[in-house]
Amino acid sequence: MSLLKVIKQQLEILWGLFASERKSGLKNVLCLISLCLLMGLGASGILYMSLRALQCSLLVALSACGAFAAVIPGALFLSKYLRCFILIFLISCGTKQGRNTLITAGTGVVLYNCAQNSFHNLRGLAQCIVCYLVDKISSIKSLLERYVEIIEWLPQKLRDAGKKVHVKIPNPVVTQGMDEELQNYLNVTSHQLENLSQRLILTFDTVLMVSKVSVTALGILFVLVGTGLYIRKYLHNIEFENIFITKQFVEMDERKCNQGEPPLFPLTKKEKKCFIKIPSWRLTTKEQKITLKFFTPIFANSLLWAIIILIDYGLYLLISSIRIHFVSLPNMTLGLSLQAGVSYEGPLFKSDCFPHTTLTIDGVWIPLAQISSVLVLLTLLSTKLLTLKILVLSSFYPDAQRDRVYFLYDRITRKRSSGILKCNTKKSLKAAVNSVSFWFPIFKMKLKIEQTENNQ
Incomplete structure (x- = not known):
């Protein structure tokens, strides 16, 4: 051996x-x-x-x-039943329940980081505007002082020319009135903006902490509940997931053949599309459809993630382009009088006021890449994990498996005699896309829990 x-x-x-x-x-x-x-x-x-x-x-x-x-x-x-439950739970972490939890976690990561990054960029833009106005106050004040110098210089020049001119300039009104009022207003605005920023940052941190706790706790809870519901359906609904041609089914067909009845094997081409023979390393037509259906919400939610990230990236490009254009602006130069020797020169936009933008992808790509990699791996293993769940349950509950084999054998025999074979079909893709649970799988799992509680 x-x-x-x-x-x-x-x-x-x-x-x-x-x-x-x-x-x-x-x-x-x-x-x-x-x-x-x-x-x-x-x-x-x-x-x-x-x-x-x-x-x-x-x-x-x-x-x-x-x-x-x-x-x-x-x-x-x-407890034998606890062994079965824990094992099915571990397998379920890689099936629909685990997939839905990971999709919800990925959506939370994208929404939180994009919202936080967009707020950071918009806050930088608002602070940039306030900084610009504060800088312009001092520039305007300097410019007004230059005008005062010209006005004071002009009477002296006229007197030297033999003309009598009397000019009185209210310095406080010109240089302080508007300056103090606008400065106070900008200080209040800046203070309010800073308080709002601190509150929003605290809110983002709180939401992040609560989201991590709730998504992880609810994810485990939903997988536990989903595991219990799956075992219950397997034991009480003889048609549930009864599409697998197992070793027990082959042995029954051999016994029937020895008793003189016509064998069911090999399966017809239509039957091979409806049923899955295990163990089998090749993906059948049925398994390919299951894999495609498993991957569809992953692909759709990935597109949603990409759209959200692109919107935030568009805001980043817009603010960055504003920065680039302001940097390229030339300095403002005013030559008021060559004889008076008074002139003004300064930048239209102070370099210290330019907003510093950030990109979402810098803080998102690592967790999102991890989640996406696990989801792709689960997609490749989805049919095999489903098969493994059936094999585990058939080992722990041989009586239920025997009843399921008898039912499936009679079903195929009846369909062959009538010439009609209809596969169990799920709801269409269009109906699935239009449902809320397609985009936020956590709601679907919550609905299952509520239905279970109502039935109890």
């Missing part, structure tokens, strides 16, 4: 021990405890990553995971 066959045989023995009730014997007990410890460590790892995502301290995360790892293995050892 080859090494691979020995390993396969041992793995089958361990899996049979894990998926059944506790068996007597020291060897069986030790093997089951070891398997429960491994599963407990896997669940503790997911809990640790969730706590770290909530920005919990390392000590708190390790303490919680340590307590979890100490309690869960014992509970898994005592």
Whole structure:
């Protein structure tokens, strides 16, 4: 016997021990405890990553995971149903429930960072305007003082020419009246702008913290609830996900064939499009449709993320172009009188007042790339993970699997005799796109929880 066959045989023995009730014997007990410890460590790892995502301290995360790892293995050892639930939960993190949670997290990251960055750029533009006005006050004051010098110089020049002229200039009115009023107004405006900025920054930080906590906590809760609903549908709805040609189905067909009935294999071309034979490494037509349907909301939400980022990028380009144009403006020069020697020269826009713009992509691309990579990986594995869930449930609930095999066998037999075979179709893509849950999957998961509570 080859090494691979020995390993396969041992793995089958361990899996049979894990998926059944506790068996007597020291060897069986030790093997089951070891398997429960491994599963407990896997669940503790997911809990640790969730706590770290909530920005919990390392000590708190390790303490919680340590307590979890100490309690869960014992509970898994005592309960076969808990072992099934935890295993389906771990698999569900890579199926629709996990996908919806990641999409919601990605949408939150994009919305928060783009809103914060747009606010930062607009605040910079507003501060730029205030800075410009403050700078122009001193420039206007300097210019008025030059005009006063000219007016004072002019009578003296006329007297020297033999003409009698009397001029009285109210200096405080000219140089201080408008200056003080405008300066006070700008100070108040600048103070209000700074207070508004601080309040909005505090609001953004609070929203970020609450969003991280709520999305992570609700994500885990929805996966838990979705796992329970999935197992319940599998046990109580014989038509639910009953599209898999399993090993038990093949064995039944062989028994029927030995009893003289016509075999069902090989499946017809139409049947191969409706049913999935497992195990199979190639993607069937049915699996390709499932994969496409799994990826559709990911693609649509990715476009939404790109549109939001582009809007923020457009605002960045607009403010940056304003900065570039003001930098290129020449200095303002006024030659009032060559004989008086009075002139004025200064920039139209002070360089210190130019707004400093930032880009959203600088703070978004790392978490968004991580989320997108995981979503693409889940898309590639979506059908295989769905198949794995069915295999796990069939191992833990052999009676339910037997009933499902009988139902599927009778269904195919009846459809062949009538010549009609209709695949179970879901709602159309257009209807899905028009629903709110397509763009914000967290609402769909919330609706499922409410329906479950109403049924109870």
